Amino acid sequence: MSASLKGAFANNFLGNTSGWYKYTIIAFLVINPIILYLAGPVVAGWVLVLEFIFTLAMALKCYPLQPGGLLVAEALLIGLSSPQSLEHEVFQNFPVILLLMFMVAGIYFMQSLLLFAFTKILLGVRSKVLLSLLFSIVAAVLSAFLDALTVTAVVISVGVGFYSVYHKVASGKKLQHPDHNHLQDDLVVEFHRSDLEQFRAFLRSLLMHAAVGTALGGVCTLVGEPQNLLIAEKMEWDFVEFFIRMAPVTMPVLFCGLLTVVALELTGWFGYGATLPEKVRGVLEEFDDIQNKKRTGRDKAALIVQALVGLVLVLGLAFHIAEVGLIGLLVIVLVTSFNGIIEEHQIGKAFEEALPFTALLVVFFGVVAVIHDQHLFTPVINAVLAMDAEIQPTMFFIANGVLSMISDNVFVATVYINEVKDAFVNGAITREQFDSLAIAINTGTNLPSVATPNGQAAFLFLLTSALAPLIRLSYGRMVIMALPYTLVMGTVGLLAVRFLI
Helix, strand or coil, X not given: CCHHHHHHHHHHCCCCCCHHHHHHHHHHHHHHHHHHHHHCHHHHHHHHHHHHHHHHHCCCCCCCHHHHXXXXXXXXXXXXXXXXXXXXXXXXXXXXXXXXXXXXXXXXCCHHHHHHHHHXXXXXXXXXXXXXXXXXXXXXXXXXXCCHHHHHHHHHHHHHHXXXXXXXXXXXXXXXXXXXXXXXXXXXXXXXXXXXXXXXXHHHHHHHHHHHHHHHHHCCCCCCCHHHHHHHHHHCCCHHXXXXXXXXXXXXXXXXXXXXXXXXXXXXXXXXXXXXXXXHHHHHHHHHHHHHHHCCHHHHHHHHHHHHHHHHHHHHHHCCCCCHHHHHHHHHHHHHHHCCCCCHHHHHHHHCCHHHHHHHHHHHHHHHHHHHHHXXXXXXXXXXXCCCCCCHHHHHHHHHHHHHHHCCHHHHHHHHHHXXXXXXXXXXXXXXXXXXXXXXXXXXXXXXXXXXXXXXHHHHHHHXXXXXXXXXXXXXXXXXXXXXXXXXXXXXXXXXXXXXX
């Protein structure tokens, strides 16, 4: 093989990721069979779990599907699990896959309604404290009934749209100008630069309030996060029962989370408090007027249809008329039918956001299959279950919370709820204990995980979006801005789990 061809293979492997990352993944693949041979399947299984968590923590370097998928494929090949075990895990959790496939795609067709609503909120409220509260509340409510990733996508779309509008004017161009590159600041007129920086800070704070709002609302219902539906399936809880079971923890956390919004905006701590410059408001209001005048009767009819389908969605979820994913499919059928979206390529775009994460979730289940087959978490679970029944939920909340800060909370919840259900089926715990531990697992994986973008898929989605570099939202800045929420939500959640369930 020629040197040039070898170089091409090396460059193609995991694309433009760093060289050290590529060598690390290769090293993992090389040492795993050696560890299996020398130390046995239990040690090799734990090494695989740590390697997979590493790929999740390094998600900004490379999407975890590729390196994680290679690790799982090797695990099946060397006998740490089997294709049959993976298939069993996938079909056990098929409702979660349906949710990701169809519900996120369904909400894609309702984006114009959501964009319209957020636009009116942004321009209609002058108080930054009230505006931040509204963004957080709206994001929480939407995430409770929809999906946090989809809600975050809508907020990102709003942010990019408004940023590009003002950037065009700040660069000396008219709103009607057809072409403009909002990625470059070279043409920004000098007296607009301070307003642009303040506008960036304003958008950063709103985006973070909204992102945390998706966590505050997402923990409350079985459709808010993928792991919620998985837990609900294991517990046989419907939409209403799930909400009621979680309420003793989620409602105090929601209240304290909203108080944190107010406190951060009033104090200006941790990068919050920036207001919308008046010059920017004027530009955005002019743009909104132009858009309103351009809106046709067909556009207005489409908004009405989306609002009615949204009502159907909420009622369908509340009364659990079908699996959540099938309700999402109903949303797709209704919105596309009554809004004239009938071409295949138009419909296909709706699935682009959800399917990569759906594929990653199947890889998650491959790791879960290894954990099950090798009984990796059994000693940990048994140690906690040997403690006094009153302290068990607290310990599960802490364990899930810490691990969810550095790993993905879907993965953590999947592992723990499966192990706890096995303990219940085997008669190691009562149904009452099972219920309490399920609540601790759900809240433990959803609340402290806001600490880093690794834990919350919505946070990672925001950080890797086109908007993040525009508003100077880096990994470090996001961690700092999330810190007060982490402390409040984690502490209140822990206390509620300890004393209220």
